[in-house]
Amino acid sequence: MKQTVIKVLDQMADKTIELGRKLFKTPELGFKEFKTKEILMKELSDAGFKVEREFARTGFSVSMGSGHPHIGLIAELDAIPTLGHPHANLNDQSAAHTCAHSTQCAIMTSVIKALKEVNVTELPGKVTLFFTPAEEFTDMAFRHELITKGEIQYPAGKIQMLYEGIFDDVDLCLHLHAMGNDQYRFASDSHLAGFIYKKFTFVGKASHAAVLPHLGVNALNAFTLFQSAAGMLRETFVDEDKNRFHGIVTEGGQTVNSIPERVVYEGYVRSFNTENMKALSDKLTNAAQHCAQALGAECIVEDTPGYLPFKPCHELSLIVEENMLHFCSPDQILHDEKSVAAGDIGDLGVFVPTIQFGYGGVGGVIHGKNMFIEDEQRLYIESAKVTAMTVIDLMSHPDKVKRVVDSFKPAMTKEEYFEYLNR
Numbered sequence: 001m002k003q004t005v006i007k008v009l010d011q012m013a014d015k016t017i018e019l020g021r022k023l024f025k026t027p028e029l030g031f032k033e034f035k036t037k038e039i040l041m042k043e044l045s046d047a048g049f050k051v052e053r054e055f056a057r058t059g060f061s062v063s064m065g066s067g068h069p070h071i072g073l074i075a076e077l078d079a080i081p082t083l084g085h086p087h088a089n090l091n092d093q094s095a096a097h098t099c100a101h102s103t104q105c106a107i108m109t110s111v112i113k114a115l116k117e118v119n120v121t122e123l124p125g126k127v128t129l130f131f132t133p134a135e136e137f138t139d140m141a142f143r144h145e146l147i148t149k150g151e152i153q154y155p156a157g158k159i160q161m162l163y164e165g166i167f168d169d170v171d172l173c174l175h176l177h178a179m180g181n182d183q184y185r186f187a188s189d190s191h192l193a194g195f196i197y198k199k200f201t202f203v204g205k206a207s208h209a210a211v212l213p214h215l216g217v218n219a220l221n222a223f224t225l226f227q228s229a230a231g232m233l234r235e236t237f238v239d240e241d242k243n244r245f246h247g248i249v250t251e252g253g254q255t256v257n258s259i260p261e262r263v264v265y266e267g268y269v270r271s272f273n274t275e276n277m278k279a280l281s282d283k284l285t286n287a288a289q290h291c292a293q294a295l296g297a298e299c300i301v302e303d304t305p306g307y308l309p310f311k312p313c314h315e316l317s318l319i320v321e322e323n324m325l326h327f328c329s330p331d332q333i334l335h336d337e338k339s340v341a342a343g344d345i346g347d348l349g350v351f352v353p354t355i356q357f358g359y360g361g362v363g364g365v366i367h368g369k370n371m372f373i374e375d376e377q378r379l380y381i382e383s384a385k386v387t388a389m390t391v392i393d394l395m396s397h398p399d400k401v402k403r404v405v406d407s408f409k410p411a412m413t414k415e416e417y418f419e420y421l422n423r
């Protein structure tokens with residue numbers, strides 16, 4: 001069956017590449033991927049698929065087969081603001097597919113079509129392809145509006161899907177993401193960091209900056225003192241956690257002629273260790289509040305949980321790697337990469353054994369205005385083959401899937417998870 005699926009994917013190659021090009025030129029931000037959904041649905045309904053379920057505003061799934069093993073495939077729908085990209089959507093914050101999520105959609109669509117062609121459902125079990133919205137943590141004002149209206153409860157696609165129970169029946173999930181690193185053909189067992197988004201509002205008291213500075217309280221000074229304290233805390237960062245604390249001043253004062261009354265600093269705390277990430281976040285809150293207090297100011301800190309660190313399922317990675325080796329030599333696979341980037345796949349990976357393997361073929365800089373698809377054959381067709389072959393391996397060996405599922409221990413319960421998100 002694996003040989004046949006390779007042949008089918010080769011026959012489909014032109015259509016897959018054409019779909020990829022179309023999606024690349026239709027970038028939409030998260031929870032707004034309506035045109036993208038329409039393009040994908042057309043392609044899938046031509047191949048005899050019907051929408052099985054709709055969720056998270058723009059997300060949807062198609063499936064075939066029934067029962068278990070139940071293999072989940074993940075394709076992300078959204079684009080990211082990128083000023084100056086040739087295909088940027090000028091009607092909405094220059095959204096462009098510079099994270100190459102469009103390619104995931106084309107690849108996974110060809111995978112499920114090819115699996116249907118080779119009658120994978122003759123094997124017991126089910127395959128579901130989930131099209132997931134809003135992976136990029138951006139456009140927050142719009143998402144908070146949707147939350148206020150009650151259309152969604154959480155600002156990221158997979159978190160919303162976890163809330164809606166969309167993954168409850170799947171045994172494991174296969175996901176893939178384009179790599180920025182072109183030294184390698186594929187990446188396997190890749191980890192991602194998690195993050196917490198922090199907003200610090202330093203509140204002082206305005207007065208005439210030249211005549212009456214003694215009557216004011218300088219919020220910018222309070223922030224500056226906090227920057228020193230944050231710098232001093234960096235010596236407590238644990239090396240293997242790859243902690244980061246970085247941000248931007250989004251309001252630096254009101255007018256040069258007045259002592260700054262309000263200064264806002266927004267930033268991320270990143271880490272590979274969830275507990276240390278929370279502890280570090282609390283330390284920074286503490287430092288900000290006390291630095292402000294030391295100068296007679298105040299600091300209000302608002303935390304928004306971002307994504308959890310992603311830990312790939314090693315047993316699954318090994319199965320995918322065997323299939324990668326049909327297309328490259330062992331030294332062309334990057335192993336065990338620890339990327340300080342983050343994704344909501346991290347949250348999914350806490351509850352379902354999941355992998356996100358990396359594939360190459362992208363030119364320019366990921367998230368940059370010069371990003372483009374350099375090698376279509378390799379990017380679309382080779383990655384589709386690796387994925388389809390892996391699904392066939394898993395469906396042909398329900399025992400392997402059972403071993404993966406039995407050895408998997410969720411790092412927290414759903415209750416603990418939503419308590420963390422809602423705190």
Ligand SMILES: [Zn+2]
Pocket residue numbers: 099100101135177
């Ligand atoms: Zn991405």
